[in-house]
Amino acid sequence: xxxxxxxxxxxxxxxxxxxxxxxxxxxxxxxxxxxxxxxxxxxxxxxxxxxxxxxxxxxxxxxxxxxxxxxxxxxxxxxxxxxxxxxxxxxxxxxxxxxxxxxxxxxxxxxxxxxxxxxxxxxxxxxxxxxxxxxxxxxxxxxxxxxxxxxxxxxxxxxxxxxxxxxxxxxxxxxxxxxxxxxxxxxxxxxxxxxxxxxxxxxxxxxxxxxxxxxxxxxxxxxxxxxxxxxxxxxxxxxxxxxxxxxxxxxxxxxxxxxxxxxxxxxxxxxxxxxxxxxxxxxxxxxxxxxxxxxxxxxxxxxxxxxxxxxxxxxxxxxxxxxx
Amino acid sequence: xxxxxxxxxxxxxxxxxxxxxxxxxxxxxxxxxxxxxxxxxxxxxxxxxxxxxxxxxxxxxxxxxxxxxxxxxxxxxxxxxxxxxxxxxxxxxxxxxxxxxxxxxxxxxxxxxxxxxxxxxxxxxxxxxxxxxxxxxxxxxxxxxxxxxxxxxxxxxxxxxxxxxxxxxxxxxxxxxxxxxxxxxxxxxxxxxxxxxxxxxxxxxxxxxxxxxxxxxxxxxxxxxxxxxxxxxxxxxxxxxxxxxxxxxxxxxxxxxxxxxxxxxxxxxxxxxxxxxxxxxxxxxxxxxxxxxxxxxxxxxxxxxxxxxxxxxxxxxxxxxxxxxxxxxxxxxxxxxxxxxxxxxxxxxxxxxxx
Numbered sequence: 001x002x003x004x005x006x007x008x009x010x011x012x013x014x015x016x017x018x019x020x021x022x023x024x025x026x027x028x029x030x031x032x033x034x035x036x037x038x039x040x041x042x043x044x045x046x047x048x049x050x051x052x053x054x055x056x057x058x059x060x061x062x063x064x065x066x067x068x069x070x071x072x073x074x075x076x077x078x079x080x081x082x083x084x085x086x087x088x089x090x091x092x093x094x095x096x097x098x099x100x101x102x103x104x105x106x107x108x109x110x111x112x113x114x115x116x117x118x119x120x121x122x123x124x125x126x127x128x129x130x131x132x133x134x135x136x137x138x139x140x141x142x143x144x145x146x147x148x149x150x151x152x153x154x155x156x157x158x159x160x161x162x163x164x165x166x167x168x169x170x171x172x173x174x175x176x177x178x179x180x181x182x183x184x185x186x187x188x189x190x191x192x193x194x195x196x197x198x199x200x201x202x203x204x205x206x207x208x209x210x211x212x213x214x215x216x217x218x219x220x221x222x223x224x225x226x227x228x229x230x231x232x233x234x235x236x237x238x239x240x241x242x243x244x245x246x247x248x249x250x251x252x253x254x255x256x257x258x259x260x261x262x263x264x265x266x267x268x269x270x271x272x273x274x275x276x277x278x279x280x281x282x283x284x285x286x287x288x289x290x291x292x293x294x295x296x297x298x299x300x301x302x303x304x305x306x307x308x309x310x311x312x313x314x315x316x317x318x319x320x321x322x323x324x
Numbered sequence: 325x326x327x328x329x330x331x332x333x334x335x336x337x338x339x340x341x342x343x344x345x346x347x348x349x350x351x352x353x354x355x356x357x358x359x360x361x362x363x364x365x366x367x368x369x370x371x372x373x374x375x376x377x378x379x380x381x382x383x384x385x386x387x388x389x390x391x392x393x394x395x396x397x398x399x400x401x402x403x404x405x406x407x408x409x410x411x412x413x414x415x416x417x418x419x420x421x422x423x424x425x426x427x428x429x430x431x432x433x434x435x436x437x438x439x440x441x442x443x444x445x446x447x448x449x450x451x452x453x454x455x456x457x458x459x460x461x462x463x464x465x466x467x468x469x470x471x472x473x474x475x476x477x478x479x480x481x482x483x484x485x486x487x488x489x490x491x492x493x494x495x496x497x498x499x500x501x502x503x504x505x506x507x508x509x510x511x512x513x514x515x516x517x518x519x520x521x522x523x524x525x526x527x528x529x530x531x532x533x534x535x536x537x538x539x540x541x542x543x544x545x546x547x548x549x550x551x552x553x554x555x556x557x558x559x560x561x562x563x564x565x566x567x568x569x570x571x572x573x574x575x576x577x578x579x580x581x582x583x584x585x586x587x588x589x590x591x592x593x594x595x596x597x598x599x600x601x602x603x604x605x606x607x608x609x610x611x612x613x614x615x616x617x618x619x620x621x622x623x624x625x626x627x628x629x630x631x632x633x634x635x636x637x638x639x640x641x642x643x644x645x646x647x648x649x650x651x652x653x654x655x656x657x658x659x660x661x662x663x664x665x666x667x668x669x670x671x672x673x674x675x676x677x678x679x
């Protein structure tokens with residue numbers, strides 16, 4: 001199996017789908033001659049030409065709007081946000097057109113809107129956000145957030161082939177830090193299915209994306225103290241894999257929901273509510289939400305390190321919950 | 325899939341008698357459907373608001389009539405006439421306004437918010453947020469170009485809608501891409517209660533064409549043949565790969581924003597002045613003066629429309645409201661709802677022999 005970085009896995013999935021399916025094309029800012037701000041589409045222009053790798057004006061509304069229009073005409077566009085923070089600029093196109101189109105009049109919008117999310121790289125308030133919670137309240141959208149290279153590839157393939165609009169959140173901290181074996185050829189990770197990333201019996205951490213690695217590191221440390229932590233990697237945030245969440249909650253009876261989106265109104269609240277509605281009798285302790293405080297993502301390294309969850313903070317929460 | 329055969333539309337001066345009368349019929353149909361809807365509204369049978377295009381019928385009908393088979397269009401709230409030109413049925417519009425299950429959205433959305441996808445000419449459904457359809461139609465025709473087709477898209481926007489960011493972003497992208505898009509700015513003088521002078525410091529909307537680097541034309545929006553001809557030229561340029569045209573149509577909204585709005589903010593003298601320019605009587609006089617039709621013949625056109633609309637209205641009123649739980653379907657592809665019939669097919673079948 002070839003060893004790929006998380007970024008190479010995303011790139012390869014798009015490349016393979018574009019080779020297989022002429023309906024797939026890319027549009028965004030600096031995706032062509034420059035190959036994308038993070039080089040995710042490096043070499044695409046040379047391979048596929050200007051017709052299928054479209055450098056656009058600095059216009060997120062036009063990028064997503066054009067993707068929607070093309071998808072209605074049978075294409076499978078991939079729209080890049082240079083940083084996912086800029087998805088706020090095209091919120092209306094996504095929420096009011098893409099998400100509601102099929103419901104309103106039967107016009108399906110099979111688009112992928114992808115871009116780098118997340119902190120840990122000192123990008124400050126506008127190059128570090130995790131916008132999933134903004135969109136989890138929007139029926140009609142799907143949201144995926146891979147944490148491994150294999151999932152990055154498999155979820156991208158699934159997102160491109162999906163008949164509905166998918167927001168694909170790629171964590172920039174993982175781009176070149178994650179390097180692993182990725183099966184060659186066809187790899188499709190179904191949207192809406194979580195993955196058990198680590199088996200445990202004492203408590204569960206439900207997480208995704210970069211926080212998956214924080215959870216695994218903390219679980220490794222806890223194992224040395226005799227605490228067996230189970231880690232569930234959600235992979236998809238909309239729709240949530242309710243069965244997988246309830247299964248792990250019922251099994252261990254103690255749950256930490258860990259994410260990088262800020263706390264209030266974040267995905268953790270929804271997951272905690274799901275567990276308390278449907279697995280209350282199995283719980284041995286209150287559900288714990290671990291998330292950054294309700295502030296914008298700060299820039300300076302000491303500020304950002306304080307802001308983000310890490311293995312040490314999660315370790316403390318594991319011990320406290322274990323002793324509850 | 326076979327590409328539709330494109331037959332260039334004739335210049336306004338070469339329209340046949342039949343075509344000239346068809347323009348008349350569509351403008352009358354537009355107005356008469358809205359009059360019937362106004363009655364329904366007053367009887368409390370319309371769910372929500374009613375948006376009239378009184379005085380603007382020429383803008384919708386003249387422009388849509390210049391489209392070819394396969395072309396894409398998205399009407400705005402005051403472009404009901406364009407939907408009829410492209411094959412939409414009055415009974416669907418009545419049902420839609422009454423939130424019936426038989427309406428094209430099965431009660432999921434309101435007024436002219438419906439659409440269809442068809443090789444013969446798609447109508448992507450409009451949404452309420454103004455300007456949003458400009459980037460969407462731009463993407464649609466870029467996609468058509470990628471497939472090697474020469475499809476053109478037509479969209480309308482009001483003077484108010486030109487102030488949105490989506491207008492700028494979408495139209496700028498269209499011009500950069502030389503996309504085959506024709507945009508009609510219907511300058512109807514008011515956006516709800518806001519006059520154009522509070523919308524923009526330069527109320528000559530056609531000036532924007534130079535700013536975006538595309539073609540620009542100004543047209544008397546109350547002259548159906550002038551609107552047809554300006555749109556036809558713009559479509560011809562777009563299809564030849566010469567990029568977008570912005571057409572400013574000078575017209576006037578003769579009713580309030582919606583029927584609840586008494587529009588006291590519009591000076592009476594202004595309404596009187598524009599009433600004299602009403603596009604329908606103007607066109608009637610022209611047809612009679614040019615011996616295209618007699619008054620009696622035009623009256624017969626109206627009588628036939630009225631009879632048909634009575635049937636449409638009765639059918640729509642008699643149809644049922646949606647099953648409450650049916651609203652859970654169609655959010656995602658895995659719980660599908662049958663899409664609306666592409667109405668244009670019926671229209672083109674009826675008209676194909678004449679093209």
